Amino acid sequence: MTASATEPTTEYDALRDLYRQLGITGEETGGKVTVTGADPLTPSVHRIGEACAAALAALGTEAAALWRERGGDRQDVTVSVESAIHQLMAVFLTRASGVPVSELIEDPNLLGNSDFYRAGDGRSIYVLVSYPELRDIACEVLDCPPGRQRMADAIAHWDAFELEEAICSRGGTAVAVRTRQEWRAHPQGRLLDGRPLIHLEKMGESAPEPFPAIGELSSALPLTGLRILDNSHVIAGPIAARISAELGADVLHVSSPTHPDPNGMIIETGIGKRAAFCDLLDPAQAAAFRRVLAGADVYVSNYLNLDTKGFGPEALVEQRPGLVVLDYHGWGTTGPWSRRGGFDQLACTATGFAAEEGSFDGPRLPPTYLLNDYLAAILGTAGAIEALRRRAREGGSWRVHIDLAKVCMWVQDLGLFPRADVAALPAPDPTRAAGELATVHGPFGEVRYLPTRIAYSTLRPRLDRSAEPLGASSLAW
Known part of the structure; x- marks a missing residue:
């Protein structure tokens, strides 16, 4: 392995840290x-492959240990x-009836x-405008139509920090x-610097809940009989729920x-699930949600401000009682950015990751484009x-909390390669994993996707159903 420009590390050092x-x-x-191979395999100064491989190995360890229990x-x-590098690019491999789901976004702009x-x-x-409401906020602040060149011209008249504050204070993302x-x-960075990557805490006391008995082991999997409310x-x-x-x-x-x-993301993230509508602001639907919650083992959430509506972890x-809450945030649940929206690209930008991938004057996202979203899902x-x-x-009752920015910081702390x-090195080619794709059929036609890239001796994780349109199922187990 090539020597690091900072503290040397290996994929096993990263795995031991996760253990x-x-x-x-x-x-x-x-x-x-076993983790095979080593970075660098891509033109990234960060150890993105080893970081994801360590996360996958930790997940595989947990799944295998639970299986034995x-x-x-x-x-x-x-x-x-x-x-592991291909895993970070999984969305670019998913196809619905032969069409890449990355091309199915309703408005490519x-x-x-x-x-x-x-x-x-x-x-x-x-400036992240991947949802219509985020685009509208940014363009309202910039006082320009939603065209790339018009946005660039308007941004050129702003101070970067002042524009960041103007967009974020209105609920946008920049x-x-x-x-x-x-x-x-930065106050938010200092706060995250002192926190663990995987925040695991006991939130309250309740009786032990043994795992339900498995009838036929040959057809079962580690989480058989457990319910996840996503x-x-x-x-x-x-993706964690998938x-x-x-x-x-x-x-x-x-x-x-x-x-x-967007439909493309529903196809990618919804495989293996049923999908129901639920407006938590509607009393009748909120009551139905609570009935479903009573039968859940794990609750997964990454929406902002649910605590103000009475649906926070506490x-x-x-x-x-006895619920496991898995929740995600961009920046942490306390501190000056705790109410800001967070996305993969923004975490790379704020933490210095993008400046290290390129330069301060020419920042770049990692060669996989996405990083901490898939890593956070696995962790x-x-x-x-x-x-x-x-x-x-x-x-x-337990809470597991992951912050996207902290994921970036953890990868940074694994060390840098000299540029x-x-x-x-060649850019990563996700088509090298084309032979590993699995297939499901459903409302979106034939869907080909990349399974979680962990090999076990005899366990064969699988997804038996395709994604379905939002609201296709009832709000019930």
Whole structure:
């Protein structure tokens, strides 16, 4: 492995760190845990492949350990760094009736206009307009129509930090490019710097809940018989719930009819789930939600401000003692940015990750485009399984919390490669994983997707149903 420009590390150092945070060991699988390959494999100065491989190996360890606790056989767990890189690009492999889901966005300009722009003070700013309401806020602040060049012209008259504040104060999403040092000196960065990557805490006492008995092991999976209530949207939350479905859980996704995700993302993140509408502001639907919550084992959420509506983690575990809450945030639940929207690209921009990938004057996203969304999904699922295992042993309600910006910071802390060592490496090619795609059929036709890239001795995780349109199922188990 090429020497690091900062503190040297390996994929096993990253895995040991995750084991420490989860409180587990590789021996709990009853077999061996192996990570093959090493970075750098892409023109990234960051150890993105090793970071994702470590996360996948930790998830595989948790799944295999749970399988043994439920009467299953010992498992070897194997992950490759190259496959982990493909995992970060999974959305670019998913096809619906042969069409890439990345091409199915209702307005391609929403994604295409989300980018780095040079502000008038010389600092770049990432303006994210991937939803119509976010586009409208940004264009209202900029006083321009939603065209890329018109946006660029308007942004050139702003100070980057002033524009960031103007857009975010109205509920929009934009972040000025910062260096790593600037971010860690920022109040929000300092706060996250002192927090764990996987925040796992017991929220209250309740009786232990042993796992339900498995009838026929040959057809079962680690999460068979468990229910996941998925109240989340792109990307980390719904992918965590999809991974849970792949491991055997019964997953019900709920969403407001007035805030739909793009169809392409529904196809990618909704595989393996049923999908119901639920407007939590409607008393009758909120009551139905609480009835469903009473039967859930894990609740997944990444929406802002649900606590102000009576649906925060504390309120939920009071209604359903023994619940495991897996929640995601961009920036942390306290601090000056706690009410700001967070997305993968914004976390890379704020933390200095993008400035390190390119330069301060020419920031870039990682060569996989996405990073912390898929990483957070994998890490959160591992944390949720650990919480379920602890609930079975000692009882209690549990919370697993992941912040996207902290994921970036963790990857940064794994060390950097000298730019000269990676500059000539080829860009990652997700089509190299085309032979690993699985197929499901449903309302969106034939859907081909990349499964979670973890190999077990005998376990064969699977998804038995395709995604369905939002609201296609009833709000019930």
